[in-house]
Amino acid sequence: MRPDRLTELARTRLTDPGAIRKAADVRPRATGPLGPTGKCFIIAADHPARGALATGGDPMAMADRGDLLDRLTTALENPGCNGVLATADILEDLLLLGALDGKTVFGSMNRGGLAGAAFEIDDRFTGMSANAIARMGFDGGKMLTRIDYDDDRTAPTLEATARAVDALAEQGLIAMVEPFISRREGGKVVNDLTTEGVVTSVAIASGLGSTSAYTWLKLPTAPDMARVAAASTLPMVVLGGEVADLAAQRESWGRSLALPNVVGLTVGRSLLYPADGDVAGAVEAVVSLL
Numbered sequence: 001m002r003p004d005r006l007t008e009l010a011r012t013r014l015t016d017p018g019a020i021r022k023a024a025d026v027r028p029r030a031t032g033p034l035g036p037t038g039k040c041f042i043i044a045a046d047h048p049a050r051g052a053l054a055t056g057g058d059p060m061a062m063a064d065r066g067d068l069l070d071r072l073t074t075a076l077e078n079p080g081c082n083g084v085l086a087t088a089d090i091l092e093d094l095l096l097l098g099a100l101d102g103k104t105v106f107g108s109m110n111r112g113g114l115a116g117a118a119f120e121i122d123d124r125f126t127g128m129s130a131n132a133i134a135r136m137g138f139d140g141g142k143m144l145t146r147i148d149y150d151d152d153r154t155a156p157t158l159e160a161t162a163r164a165v166d167a168l169a170e171q172g173l174i175a176m177v178e179p180f181i182s183r184r185e186g187g188k189v190v191n192d193l194t195t196e197g198v199v200t201s202v203a204i205a206s207g208l209g210s211t212s213a214y215t216w217l218k219l220p221t222a223p224d225m226a227r228v229a230a231a232s233t234l235p236m237v238v239l240g241g242e243v244a245d246l247a248a249q250r251e252s253w254g255r256s257l258a259l260p261n262v263v264g265l266t267v268g269r270s271l272l273y274p275a276d277g278d279v280a281g282a283v284e285a286v287v288s289l290l
Contacts, residue, residue: 271283
């Protein structure tokens with residue numbers, strides 16, 4: 001991103017913070033959460049707020065905000081990338097840049113489970129609230145929900161997620177729940193990506209809240225995605241995570257997208273920081289799947 005554009009962003013934040021709300025009020029909204037193909041492709045960038053800055057072997061890859069914004073705007077310039085998922089600070093920068101016009105926008109709600117922290121499973125809702133998401137004219141909220149049967153700090157996260165599902169539903173907004181069955185290995189939180197593990201997480205997440213009318217599930221790729229999709233009638237989006245072989249992952253995503261309730265993809269670091277540095281090319285390769 002040009003230094004003068006970054007300087008302008010910083011100056012606006014200092015001298016005219018109300019410009020953010022003004023930009024939200026006049027932003028052209030998306031006509032719905034799905035793109036022209038009937039699927040959605042959401043670029044995800046809520047990792048920094050949880051202290052997860054590493055990707056591709058670089059422990060501080062996502063630490064440069066100007067570079068991250070440049071990569072995000074490049075991705076969002078592709079019409080096939082119809083939305084973004086991020087925390088308020090990043091979404092507000094993108095608003096001021098005009099990059100959210102006509103896009104579906106999800107605010108990240110819980111970022112308190114800092115990566116590597118002793119309290120990581122206790123994932124407090126420190127991000128956007130349902131009221132703030134509605135006030136900004138965004139389309140929904142996302143919540144990470146890791147379930148560790150051996151950690152009693154899981155229970156408050158489940159309860160908070162259920163309350164967030166209800167609060168979003170009252171506003172007619174999408175609750176994008178991202179569940180995992182998790183455990184500690186060597187002091188590190190590890191997610192169960194077996195078919196059985198993902199199916200179990202689907203069953204638990206589907207029942208959170210007083211209604212599931214507005215609930216979507218954000219799920220990892222499992223060995224048998226047909227069984228995962230059969231575990232619920234809720235709309236599902238497949239997440240990216242750290243992908244070593246993007247070509248092979250595209251094939252897996254393609255098979256998942258053929259399932260009736262898999263409505264799209266939510267991918268972040270693998271496309272924003274591809275090995276060859278070509279963000280536009282990586283995004284276009286995924287758009288072609290849709």
